[in-house]
Amino acid sequence: MSVPGKGVLRSVKNYAKGYSDMQIKVREATSNDPWGPSGTIMNEIAQATFNNNDFTEIMDMIDKRLNDKGKNWRHVFKSLTLLDYCLHVGSENVVSYAKENMYVVKTLKEFQHIDDNGKDVGANVRQKAKDITNLLSDEVRLRDERNQRAQMRDRMAGVENI
Amino acid sequence: MSYLSSDKAEAELAQSIKKATSPDETAPKQKHIRRCIVYTWDHHSSALIWSGLKVQPILADEVQTFKALIMVHKILKDGHPVVLKDGLRETAWIETCARSVAGDGSRGYGSLIRNYVELLLHKLNYHRQHPEFNGTFEYEEYISLKNIDDPNEGYETISDLMSLQDRIDQFQKRVFAHFRPSSNNECRIAALVPLVEESYGIYKFITSMLRAMHRRTDAVDALSELRARYNSQHYALLRFYYECSNLRYLTSLISVPKLPQDPPSLIDSDTPSLP
Numbered sequence: 423m424s425v426p427g428k429g430v431l432r433s434v435k436n437y438a439k440g441y442s443d444m445q446i447k448v449r450e451a452t453s454n455d456p457w458g459p460s461g462t463i464m465n466e467i468a469q470a471t472f473n474n475n476d477f478t479e480i481m482d483m484i485d486k487r488l489n490d491k492g493k494n495w496r497h498v499f500k501s502l503t504l505l506d507y508c509l510h511v512g513s514e515n516v517v518s519y520a521k522e523n524m525y526v527v528k529t530l531k532e533f534q535h536i537d538d539n540g541k542d543v544g545a546n547v548r549q550k551a552k553d554i555t556n557l558l559s560d561e562v563r564l565r566d567e568r569n570q571r572a573q574m575r576d577r578m579a580g581v582e583n584i
Numbered sequence: 585m586s587y588l589s590s591d592k593a594e595a596e597l598a599q600s601i602k603k604a605t606s607p608d609e610t611a612p613k614q615k616h617i618r619r620c621i622v623y624t625w626d627h628h629s630s631a632l633i634w635s636g637l638k639v640q641p642i643l644a645d646e647v648q649t650f651k652a653l654i655m656v657h658k659i660l661k662d663g664h665p666v667v668l669k670d671g672l673r674e675t676a677w678i679e680t681c682a683r684s685v686a687g688d689g690s691r692g693y694g695s696l697i698r699n700y701v702e703l704l705l706h707k708l709n710y711h712r713q714h715p716e717f718n719g720t721f722e723y724e725e726y727i728s729l730k731n732i733d734d735p736n737e738g739y740e741t742i743s744d745l746m747s748l749q750d751r752i753d754q755f756q757k758r759v760f761a762h763f764r765p766s767s768n769n770e771c772r773i774a775a776l777v778p779l780v781e782e783s784y785g786i787y788k789f790i791t792s793m794l795r796a797m798h799r800r801t802d803a804v805d806a807l808s809e810l811r812a813r814y815n816s817q818h819y820a821l822l823r824f825y826y827e828c829s830n831l832r833y834l835t836s837l838i839s840v841p842k843l844p845q846d847p848p849s850l851i852d853s854d855t856p857s858l859p
Binding site for chain 1: 613614615621837
């Protein structure tokens, strides 16, 4: 099936399963399309984690995607990317949630999948899972990186206001 | 967090156990084992996994028994701490695994199974005596739980841990000795994966703990025996990791740790800590 076809199928699924707007956004960001989630959409999602209602929906969907099967390794990989992003700029809730459920990421360090062309695509997931686990277990670095992002955001906001 | 009703979660768990311990002579798939590990964290229990293992006809087939042991090792290591407690109650079942194969078995897993059982029982026994450890032997958590003010106790902890390390070394040698040129040995190599991870966890723990003890006590002489043992274990591990790094299948799954050629200094505090 061609890529546009898939996009249509996804919107049908979104409708049929009655997903909320925020869940649809997360599904969009972590889809099987062979390109990474865009910065804009990740930013929108990360900002939405400050809203408690959206937060639950977002984490719920990320969790589903993280537990997807090997064939859908892109779901897993992109959810890790999204989670990483939210850990940096999202709300504090994301950090505590991720720490509490660290095993979900930790157990992905041995993720395996060989695609139809015999290419080991699991390596991406394993590396990303390792990075996030390291980040989560290094409190100082996590604080540092979150602060840096916040400062950068403030500076950028200043520029916009001029 | 769990989104499934408990019935569905149980059915899925039973499926995963069955698939992880299938009779094919391949590595147990990580996705099935992962599902079991995640289950123990979601539900803070491993009772269903043990009962699931018992209803499978595992003991009738040596490959299935061996795969079940790999799975047990992995859930003990990465699962919720409650798995260790449950495991201590299941030692009788683990022992029956060792009695299930006569001699070397038709496919040569007999002595591997018996050795694996021995190692697992030794590991469980260690956790019985040192309940402050988690399955992966993380130093930070241990220290935050327990102040090692008593050097005697620290000495004992390390010495017991070194015995466990020796067991792992014995077992890995046996796994290598049982490789068969005619097969890809995937199922046997799969058992090395948790061994590499665990031995490195123990190694890192012993290194940090010995360093801390050298800083604290003036009794450098009293620790000389542990130092000698540490050094010989360092060389044993170095060899083990070197041999593992030649197994393509294994290196595609995990990165094998690289140790320095010589054991790091325990006294000089300037030496960088391990990655």
